[in-house]
Structures are given as C-alpha cells and as structure tokens.
Amino acid sequence: MTTSTRWRALTRHHLFWPVAVLVLLLLVNVPFTPDFFSIRMADGHLYGSLVSIVLFGSPLILVAVGMTLVIATGGIDLSVGAVVAITGALACSYISDQSDQSALSGVLLAMGLGLLAAVVCGLWNGFLVARMGIQPIIATLIIMVAGRGVAQLITDGQIITINSEPYKLIGGGYWLTLPFSIFVVAAVVIITVGLTRRTALGLLVEAVGGNAEASRLVGIRSRRIKIMVYMFCALCAGIAGLMISSNTSAADGNNAGLWIELDAILAVVIGGTSLLGGRFSIGGTVVGALVIQTLTTTIYTIGVPTQTNLVFKAAVVIVVCLLQSPKFRDKVFGARFGAKGSATPAAVPADSAAATEAAPKMEVS
Amino acid sequence: MAEPRPVLEMAGIVKEFPGVRALSDVDFRLFPGEIHALMGENGAGKSTLIKVLTGVHPLDGGTITLDGRSVRITSPLEAQQAGISTVYQEVNLCPNLSVAENIFIGREPTRMGRIQWKQLRRQAAELVERLGLDIDVTAPLSSYPLAVQQLVAIVRALGTGDGEGPGTKVLILDEPTSSLDRDEVLQLFALMRRLKDEGVAILFVSHFLDQIYEVCDRMTVLRNGTLVGEHMVRDLDQVGLIQLMLGKAMGQLDELHDQQLHSHAGETLVQAEGLGRTGGIAPFDLEIKKGEVIGLAGLLGSGRTELARLLFGADQPDSGKVSIEGRQVSMSAPNDAIGAGVAFCSENRKSEGLVPDLTVRENIILALQASRGWTRPIPVAQRDELVAKYIKALDIRPANPEARVGQLSGGNQQKVLLARWLITQPKLLILDEPTRGIDIGAKAEIQKLVVSLSEDGMSVLYIAAELEEVLRLSHTIGVLRDRRLVAQIANGPEITTSRILETIASGENQ
Numbered sequence: 001m002t003t004s005t006r007w008r009a010l011t012r013h014h015l016f017w018p019v020a021v022l023v024l025l026l027l028v029n030v031p032f033t034p035d036f037f038s039i040r041m042a043d044g045h046l047y048g049s050l051v052s053i054v055l056f057g058s059p060l061i062l063v064a065v066g067m068t069l070v071i072a073t074g075g076i077d078l079s080v081g082a083v084v085a086i087t088g089a090l091a092c093s094y095i096s097d098q099s100d101q102s103a104l105s106g107v108l109l110a111m112g113l114g115l116l117a118a119v120v121c122g123l124w125n126g127f128l129v130a131r132m133g134i135q136p137i138i139a140t141l142i143i144m145v146a147g148r149g150v151a152q153l154i155t156d157g158q159i160i161t162i163n164s165e166p167y168k169l170i171g172g173g174y175w176l177t178l179p180f181s182i183f184v185v186a187a188v189v190i191i192t193v194g195l196t197r198r199t200a201l202g203l204l205v206e207a208v209g210g211n212a213e214a215s216r217l218v219g220i221r222s223r224r225i226k227i228m229v230y231m232f233c234a235l236c237a238g239i240a241g242l243m244i245s246s247n248t249s250a251a252d253g254n255n256a257g258l259w260i261e262l263d264a265i266l267a268v269v270i271g272g273t274s275l276l277g278g279r280f281s282i283g284g285t286v287v288g289a290l291v292i293q294t295l296t297t298t299i300y301t302i303g304v305p306t307q308t309n310l311v312f313k314a315a316v317v318i319v320v321c322l323l324q325s326p327k328f329r330d331k332v333f334g335a336r337f338g339a340k341g342s343a344t345p346a347a348v349p350a351d352s353a354a355a356t357e358a359a360p361k362m363e364v365s
Numbered sequence: 366m367a368e369p370r371p372v373l374e375m376a377g378i379v380k381e382f383p384g385v386r387a388l389s390d391v392d393f394r395l396f397p398g399e400i401h402a403l404m405g406e407n408g409a410g411k412s413t414l415i416k417v418l419t420g421v422h423p424l425d426g427g428t429i430t431l432d433g434r435s436v437r438i439t440s441p442l443e444a445q446q447a448g449i450s451t452v453y454q455e456v457n458l459c460p461n462l463s464v465a466e467n468i469f470i471g472r473e474p475t476r477m478g479r480i481q482w483k484q485l486r487r488q489a490a491e492l493v494e495r496l497g498l499d500i501d502v503t504a505p506l507s508s509y510p511l512a513v514q515q516l517v518a519i520v521r522a523l524g525t526g527d528g529e530g531p532g533t534k535v536l537i538l539d540e541p542t543s544s545l546d547r548d549e550v551l552q553l554f555a556l557m558r559r560l561k562d563e564g565v566a567i568l569f570v571s572h573f574l575d576q577i578y579e580v581c582d583r584m585t586v587l588r589n590g591t592l593v594g595e596h597m598v599r600d601l602d603q604v605g606l607i608q609l610m611l612g613k614a615m616g617q618l619d620e621l622h623d624q625q626l627h628s629h630a631g632e633t634l635v636q637a638e639g640l641g642r643t644g645g646i647a648p649f650d651l652e653i654k655k656g657e658v659i660g661l662a663g664l665l666g667s668g669r670t671e672l673a674r675l676l677f678g679a680d681q682p683d684s685g686k687v688s689i690e691g692r693q694v695s696m697s698a699p700n701d702a703i704g705a706g707v708a709f710c711s712e713n714r715k716s717e718g719l720v721p722d723l724t725v726r727e728n729i730i731l732a733l734q735a736s737r738g739w740t741r742p743i744p745v746a747q748r749d750e751l752v753a754k755y756i757k758a759l760d761i762r763p764a765n766p767e768a769r770v771g772q773l774s775g776g777n778q779q780k781v782l783l784a785r786w787l788i789t790q791p792k793l794l795i796l797d798e799p800t801r802g803i804d805i806g807a808k809a810e811i812q813k814l815v816v817s818l819s820e821d822g823m824s825v826l827y828i829a830a831e832l833e834e835v836l837r838l839s840h841t842i843g844v845l846r847d848r849r850l851v852a853q854i855a856n857g858p859e860i861t862t863s864r865i866l867e868t869i870a871s872g873e874n875q
Contacts, residue, residue, distance in 0.1 A: 200734045200742040203723075207731055210720035217679055217717055218785070219703040219735040278722040 057293030066236030074277030082147025084257025087241030118238025126227030209277025379426030512549030660839030721771030776807030
C-alpha cells in the first residue's frame with residue numbers, strides 16, 4: 001500500500017517525467033557504447049560521455065534558463081540565437097583588435113562589451129513587449145532577424161578567429177578537473193533559483209503570466225517585471241554566446257547559436273513550464289535541456305544517418321511531449337490505477353527497476 | 366393530480382472524488398414542459414449533478430433513464446445527441462463570428478463538403494424567429510450585449526440534435542442570469558416559458574431566489590451531496606427553502622437588519638470632485654467618510670463598476686480629481702490607489718482577481734507582496750501566520766494554503782480575494798458584487814464582515830445587484846442610472862427598496 005502511494009506521489013512530482021525520459025535516453029546509449037557511463041581521468045581532466053553532454057549542453061541550459069522566466073510571464077523570446085551571435089562577435093572582434101590577445105583586462109572588457117550588448121537587446125525586447133504592447137513573438141522576431149545582420153556587420157561578414165588563453169577558459173577550459181563551463185552554468189542556475197525563489201520575483205513573474213489583468217489590479221508593476229525578465233534572458237543568451245565563441249575560439253555571425261531559440265523553448269516545455277505562462281520550474285528546464293543534448297549525443301552514438309537525424313529527433317520529441325501530457329498518460333497508463341489491466345502497468349515498474357539497477361553503474365566506474 | 370411520466374429520471378446517483386463524496390444516493394426527476402430549479406448552497410452538489418448528467422464526469426453509481434430508456438452518458442457530445450443540452454454561466458461562443466455561424470458551428474449544413482451559407486443563414490433566422498427573438502443572424506455576435514449572447518447560446522443548444530428545430534428534450538441552464546439586468550432576465554424568462562410550452566424540460570440553476578419563485582414550477586434541494594427533497598415551488602416559501610438549503614433556521618441575515626439604518630458622521634476619507642470618464646461614467650462628486658459604507662444601487666451597466674474602477678485607478682479618469690485624506694492622488698494606475706490605501710475586489714473573480722494556477726497562500730499574499738516590491742519578500746514565518754490567520758478568520762475551505770485556488774468553490778475564491786486585500790489593511794475597500802454567484806451562507810458571512818470592518822473604521826464601497834443587500838449594509842446609498850450618479854440617499858428607516866427603485870427608474874417603467 002505505502003509503496004504504491006509513494007510511487008504515485010513520485011509520478012506526480014513535476015520533475016518525474018522529464019527525469020524519467022532523461023534516464024531512458026541515457027540507457028539507450030549503453031548497448032551501442034558499453035562504456036557510456038564511464039568517466040576517466042586524463043591529463044588531470046575528467047572525460048566521458050556524461051561530462052561531454054553537460055559541456056556541450058551548457059549554452060543550451062543557459063539560454064533555456066533565461067527563456068523559462070520569459071515564458072513564465074506568458075511571453076517568448078525568439079531573439080536569443082541572434083543575441084548569442086552578437087555577443088560572440090563583439091567579444092571576439094574586440095579581442096582580435098588587441099595587440100596582446102591574452103591580456104586579462106582586454107578579455108574582461110571584451111566580455112563586458114558583449115554582455116552589455118546582450119542586455120541592450122533584452123531591454124529593446126522588453127520595451128517593445130511591455131511598453132509598446134507588441135506581441136512577444138513579433139517583438140523578438142525583430143532581433144532574431146536583424147541581430148544576425150548586426151553580428152555580420154561586427155565581423156565584416158568574416159569568421160573572426162582569435163587566440164586568447166583566458167577567453168578560451170569560458171567555453172573550452174578546465175577547472176578542478178571539470179570543464180569550466182559547468183561551473184558557469186551551475187552559478188547561473190543557482191543565482192537564478194535564488195533570485196526567483198529567495199525573493200518574491202518568482203511569485204510575481206508567475207502571477208503576471210498566470211493572470212496579467214489580475215496582476216495589474218493587484219498593483220504588480222508588471223511592465224517593469226517583464227522588461228527585467230527579457231533583459232535577464234538576453235544576459236543568459238549573452239553568456240552562452242561567450243561560451244560558444246570561446247569554445248571554438250571564433251565568432252561566426254551566421255551560425256553561432258543558430259536555432260538555439262527553438263531548442264531552448266523545447267527544453268522549457270519538456271521541463272514542464274507551460275507556454276501559456278504561470279508556473280515555472282528552473283530545475284525542469286535544466287533537465288529538459290539535458291534531454292535535448294543527450295538526444296543529440298544519442299543520435300551520433302547509435303549512428304542515425306546524418307540526413308535523417310532531424311526526423312529522429314522530432315520523433316523523440318513527440319514521445320516526450322506525449323509523456324508530459326496528463327491526458328495521454330491517463331489513456332495509456334490509466335489502467336494501472338483502475339481495477340483491470342495488468343499488461344501496461346507491468347511495463348512501468350519494469351522500467352524503473354532497470355533504472356535503479358543502472359544507477360549504481362555510474363558510481364562504480 | 367396525475368403526474369405524467371418524467372422525461373428524465375436519475376436514481377441513486379453516486380459520485381466520488383478523491384477524498385470527497387460529492388453526491389451520495391441522489392434521486393432527481395424532470396418532467397416534460399416544466400421549469401425545475403436545482404437548489405443548494407455552493408458545494409451542495411448542483412454542479413456535480415449537472416456534470417454527471419452531461420457526461421463531463423463519469424458516474425460512480427446509480428442509473429439515468431431518459432424517455433423510459435436507461436442511458437449511459439460518457440461525454441458531453443453523447444449528452445447532446447441524447448437530447449440534453451447545456452448552457453453555462455459563461456457564454457462559450459465565438460464573439461468574432463456571426464450569430465448564424467455561432468448557432469450552427471460544428472454542424473453546418475453542407476453539400477459535397479461545402480458549407481451552404483444561404484441555407485445556414487435561413488435556418489438560423491427561422492430558428493431565431495420561431496423563438497420570438499429579434500436578432501439579425503448575420504451580425505457578429507460581439508455586436509450584441511451579453512444577454513443576447515446568452516440567448517444565442519440557448520438557441521444554439523436547442524438547435525443541437527437533427528439540426529431541424531429543437532431535438533432537445535432537456536435544457537440545462539446553469540446560472541444564466543448572473544450577469545443579466547432585469548429587462549434581460551425577463552427576455553430570458555419569456556424564452557424559457559415558450560420552450561416550456563413546447564414541452565422542453567428545463568433545469569434551471571440560479572442563486573436569485575426571486576427568480577426561482579418567478580419562473581420555476583418545481584424544485585429539488587440538495588445539501589452536502591444528498592437529496593433534501595423535491596417540492597412544488599408553490600408549496601414551499603422562501604424561508605422554508607432557505608432552511609432546507611442551510612439545514613438550519615435562518616436568522617443570521619436578520620441580525621444585520623436595523624443595525625446600520627442611520628447615516629454616518631466622521632472625518633472625510635475620500636473626496637472625488639468631477640471625476641469622470643467618457644464612455645464610462647459622467648463626472649460625479651462623492652465623499653466617503655471614515656468607517657462609512659456606501660452602497661451603489663443601479664441596474665447592470667448603469668455605471669456602478671465604472672465608478673468603482675475610477676476610484677481605484679483601474680481605468681484612467683479624463684476629468685476631475687480625487688483626494689484621499691486631504692492629499693490629491695493621481696489615479697493613473699492601480700498602484701497609486703493602492704499606495705493611498707484603496708483596495709478593489711473586482712466583480713470578475715476569474716479574469717480580474719484570481720491567479721488560478723497559484724496556491725491559496727500565494728493568492729492571498731499577492732497584493733501585500735506587490736506593494737513591497739520583489740526585492741522584499743514577506744518573511745516566511747510572518748507570511749504563514751498571516752495566511753493562516755485569514756484562512757481561519759474568513760473560514761476558507763479547504764483550509765489548506767497549498768491548495769490551488771482554481772479548484773476552490775466560488776464562495777471560497779471570493780474569500781481568498783477578500784483576504785488578499787484585508788491583509789494590506791486598506792482604508793477604503795471597494796467590493797464589486799462580492800456576493801454574486803456564491804451561496805447563501807458565504808453571502809451572510811461576507812455581509813457580516815463588511816459590517817464589522819466598518820465598525821473598525823474601514824470605509825467600504827459596496828456594489829451589489831440585490832437592493833436588499835445594499836439597503837441592509839449601507840450608511841449612504843448612491844443611485845446610478847445611465848452612467849450617472851443621480852442621487853445620494855442617507856439610509857434610514859423610511860428608505861425602502863421601492864424608494865430606491867423609484868429613484869433608479871425616475872419615471873421609467875419600474
């Protein structure tokens with residue numbers, strides 16, 4: 001009795017399905033890459049598929065965390081990909097102009113410039129949405145399109161390559177045996193959670209997204225909150241932009257962060273935040289972003305032909321979204337809570353049994 | 366009198382939700398050609414019974430017999446096909462489409478996949494005409510007032526079936542009158558009586574007792590999910606009915622009588638001069654004293670809500686000024702009013718009050734938190750204490766601060782909104798229809814609360830459609846007509862509802 005109620009409570013937790021999908025996706029890799037979960041030490045750095053997933057997923061997590069807050073207010077930000085490009089372009093072009101590209105002061109200034117540009121983009125988005133009352137999807141479309149042009153303008157249409165040790169650290173360096181990006185991501189996530197849950201910001205954001213008119217009548221300065229949230233989202237995208245350009249030591253105005261806005265929106269949705277606004281979950285978004293990155297990795301490891309991998313990705317996304325839908329779950333797994341039905345119910349605990357068996361493996365190796 | 370065979374019979378209906386038995390062993394019958402009222406407090410099981418009947422909720426026990434045949438209804442669509450149509454409190458139509466399109470949406474007459482627009486319009490016009498309504502079916506629905514939209518919703522419900530005239534045997538009207546004014550209600554009743562004469566059985570839910578006595582033939586009373594009794598309306602008077610619904614002798618409301626029947630003297634709190642807004646309300650002067658309850662009387666659309674919204678800065682005035690405690694307040698946004706100690710509970714609980722996804726606790730602290738700004742969260746201990754205090758004081762049920770507010774009943778949602786503003790300790794509390802759509806018990810509680818708040822020195826601007834309520838609570842009664850504040854009457858023993866009605870009507874047919 002107690003185990004079944006505990007199980008039910010567990011399945012009701014808002015992170016249950018995203019985490020279940022993540023674990024399942026990770027397990028799919030094992031038959032193809034038996035040492036998938038192994039992590040080894042080389043040159044004082046930790047290597048392994050899990051580390052790579054977090055490393056390559058870092059920019060997406062950053063962008064998605066910012067996106068979560070925007071979506072929670074009932075908005076959306078399509079411009080993040082362009083902001084990634086602008087930030088990277090600005091930082092790299094500034095560094096490439098320096099005589100000593102590895103000078104710390106120059107690098108810090110470059111990063112500051114890039115992030116400032118990102119925040120200005122966010123301010124513009126927030127201004128259009130909150131002050132001018134333009135629909136978020138249209139307002140942010142402007143920078144989504146124009147931003148790429150601005151990035152090209154900054155780089156003169158070239159791919160700027162740089163050679164800067166300190167700058168390389170952000171997206172490609174290591175610290176305490178782990179990729180430095182992981183620390184950046186962890187810091188941003190912790191700060192975001194603290195900012196939203198330790199203050200009343202989270203509550204006010206959810207109120208604005210949950211019922212805008214009620215929020216106005218209750219005296220919430222929703223315009224101010226929306227502008228802040230768009231600026232924060234752009235700042236996150238800016239950090240991701242630094243990370244991406246740092247990882248390749250190059251700024252590519254055309255391709256940096258291309259389509260990352262769509263992956264970010266998807267990560268937010270997989271994480272359980274409704275596109276209608278209201279309740280949001282930063283933890284869910286992080287898991288959602290990891291699901292997407294794991295999926296990308298999985299596509300490579302199991303050898304899906306390159307030309308069909310978008311189709312494969314779409315198929316998995318459909319399954320994830322269906323699992324997220326309570327209506328669908330009731331239809332498929334509903335029988336387990338009723339009197340009849342033994343075939344489907346058996347399948348679910350079996351999966352979880354497999355998961356618990358697999359879990360120790362991660363620690364062993 | 367020999368009774369004909371009922372068109373609908375529900376026997377031994379049981380419905381359980383996790384932890385709650387919403388309906389236990391309820392019997393219900395409906396005869397053709399009658400208007401039958403389903404009575405009960407909020408939470409008595411009225412909505413659940415309707416939802417079970419229309420297939421929204423599956424049945425946990427009992428049988429439904431329609432026209433002598435046992436039926437099993439598992440979805441709203443099946444209910445419609447079986448001849449049971451429902452019109453809900455909120456109009457669920459598309460305002461941007463024409464009346465004709467709304468009536469036939471989803472079942473347009475087609476030939477080879479193409480919609481026969483001419484036929485559709487003709488059929489709609491015939492249907493509307495046959496029901497004695499004067500509506501241009503080609504005009505967009507949004508060009509008509511809410512009341513007409515409600516009538517269109519009924520026409521649409523009737524049209525379901527074979528598409529040719531009413532296939533509807535049972536018509537369920539769930540609080541159709543809550544946002545209609547008197548004339549519109551009469552229009553609705555005329556339509557209901559016409560349908561009754563055609564043999565349609567109508568199930569009518571309303572919180573307005575007078576309306577029940579005006580239009581209904583028979584009533585079934587529920588309390589706490591059980592059947593209390595079925596009575597002919599003419600055999601049971603209002604006092605008897607209220608006693609059945611509450612399960613106890615009525616007396617709470619009477620206590621309030623005669624308590625406040627003299628005008629109030631005190632310092633001026635709010636002084637509005639020439640405050641007005643084009644298209645909203647003509648410029649008016651209004652003085653509200655400390656601890657005074659000002660009731661606003663007037664028909665729906667007479668400018669009651671518009672007046673209140675100006676005093677709160679929810680709409681921007683284009684003339685006049687407001688001063689609160691002698692200081693002029695700009696009133697360009699709700700923030701200005703809130704800062705000056707004004708609180709406003711909107712009549713639209715759902716769209717302008719609650720954030721349904723958030724918990725009871727979060728909804729309660731929202732106004733206080735908004736005034737503190739996001740950087741200064743209310744300390745957890747203080748927050749929990751405040752919330753617990755108001756949940757207890759207002760008897761909000763369930764008394765669980767973690768419950769999602771969207772799942773509460775109407776009365777409890779209203780209490781959450783009251784708690785939200787009381788927590789900010791306002792100087793002036795504006796209540797726009799605080800008792801609409803909630804049960805009698807909660808109504809009495811809210812009215813008592815207004816009295817005690819006023820005794821503690823809080824000023825209240827009280828808006829209600831029921832004149833008795835306004836008369837009972839107010840020191841001063843502001844009368845509105847055609848978006849104009851036409852009179853301010855000091856309450857007293859000689860003031861009666863008919864006196865107020867005369868003022869409202871002033872020569873009109875009332």
